[in-house]
Amino acid sequence: PGTAIFLGLRDGVAWFAQRAGTANAQVVAPAPHRVDLRSAATHWPAFDSTVFAQARAVLHWHARHRYCGVCGAELRYERAGWLGRCTGCNLEHYPRTDQAIIVAVTDGRRLLLGRQKPWAPRRWSVLAGFVEPGESLEQTVAREVLEESGVRVRQCRYQGSQPWPFPSALMLGFIAHAEPDEPVAGDELEDVRWFEPDQVRAGLAADWSKAEAEGEGIILSAPVSISRWLAERWLATL
Numbered sequence: 001p002g003t004a005i006f007l008g009l010r011d012g013v014a015w016f017a018q019r020a021g022t023a024n025a026q027v028v029a030p031a032p033h034r035v036d037l038r039s040a041a042t043h044w045p046a047f048d049s050t051v052f053a054q055a056r057a058v059l060h061w062h063a064r065h066r067y068c069g070v071c072g073a074e075l076r077y078e079r080a081g082w083l084g085r086c087t088g089c090n091l092e093h094y095p096r097t098d099q100a101i102i103v104a105v106t107d108g109r110r111l112l113l114g115r116q117k118p119w120a121p122r123r124w125s126v127l128a129g130f131v132e133p134g135e136s137l138e139q140t141v142a143r144e145v146l147e148e149s150g151v152r153v154r155q156c157r158y159q160g161s162q163p164w165p166f167p168s169a170l171m172l173g174f175i176a177h178a179e180p181d182e183p184v185a186g187d188e189l190e191d192v193r194w195f196e197p198d199q200v201r202a203g204l205a206a207d208w209s210k211a212e213a214e215g216e217g218i219i220l221s222a223p224v225s226i227s228r229w230l231a232e233r234w235l236a237t238l
Contacts, residue, residue, distance in 0.1 A: 005058050005081030007051055017055030017081075019063075038166060041224045049224070057165035058082070061095045064167075068093070100164075101140045102128035102171045104230040105151060107180040111200050111234055112151060113218070114185065114192035120211035124203065124218045125227045127192075128171065141174050149183040149192045159233060162226035173226050175234055197238055200231055 004016040037056055041049040058081060065084060067074055073088025084093035104126045105112035113124040129144030131137065142153040156176035164171045183192045195203075195218065203218040208228075211219040221227040 003077065003081070005055065005062070007054055007058075010047070015051055017059060019059055038222070038224070042222050053163060053165040057097075057163075057168050058095055060165070060167040065093060065096075096168055097163075098169045099131040099137075100128055100169045100171055101131065101137055101144060101174060102126060102226055102230065103141050103145065103156065103174040103176050104234045105145055105149075105153065105176045105178050106234055107178055107194065110180075110194040110196055111231065112145075112149060112178070112183060112192065113195050113200075113220075114148060114189040116188070117190040119190075120219075122206075122213075122215060122217070122219045123211040123221070124195075125221050125225075126230050128227070129188075130169075137172055137174075141176055145176065145178065148186045148189050149181075150186070151181045151183055152179045154178060159230060160226070162229075164226075171226050173230050175230065175237075197235060200235060204228065204231060204235075 002018070004018040007015040007017055009015070037049075037052055041053070044052075062077065062081065062084075065075065068086035068088060068091055070091055071086060071088040073086050075084035075093060076087050077084050082095065085091070086093070112127065114127055115124045127145055127148050129140065129148065131140045132143075135143070137158070138156055141156045145151055145153050153176045156174045159173045159175055161173060162171045163169075180194075183194065185192045199218060200220070203220040206215075206217065206219045208219055208222045220231055
């Protein structure tokens with residue numbers, strides 16, 4: 001109805017998404033307690049997390065792509081919100097997904113982890129970065145790891161993927177084997193280090209929601225993230 005985006009059918013029930021407070025929204029539900037989707041997904045069932053992630057990604061696309069990049073005319077959304085058609089030149093626009101690699105890098109004994117400056121003081125993660133035009137995924141893994149840490153990747157293998165609608169990425173997970181180079185943080189990271197298996201196990205066992213609290217040791221990403229899953233898969237290979 002109206003500008004609502006059709007998300008699909010489940011058990012004969014149609015699911016739609018619409019930004020709260022828009023002119024065409026017939027009902028705006030009160031929200032006395034708000035929670036961001038990334039935090040909510042750690043507690044919600046898989047279906048709820050998936051459908052809200054899909055809704056968030058498509059709503060973000062609508063908000064950021066209102067005009068044609070060729071002629072500048074306004075877009076009109078069709079096919080229940082999944083196609084933007086230019087009202088000037090009739091060009092079709094579709095939702096965009098940005099591919100990014102995320103990789104657990106090992107020298108055969110240790111795991112390479114980095115941290116960004118805005119993060120909570122004890123939070124660490126495996127490395128990640130966006131695919132550039134003309135690159136294979138394997139080339140992206142080698143380039144990103146070298147840029148962010150100075151470590152040279154010898155080989156890598158694909159493990160799995162995860163949609164990451166914050167706002168529109170698809171994370172492609174790898175485990176990579178690298179030279180035991182001394183890591184040096186690049187421009188995007190505050191610090192990057194090798195960690196022993198016992199340190200990684202302790203980081204996985206720690207309460208991820210308390211990364212800002214004082215304490216010893218590292219804390220890895222939330223259970224919903226592919227970053228944590230890759231660290232667990234690396235430990236399973238030892």
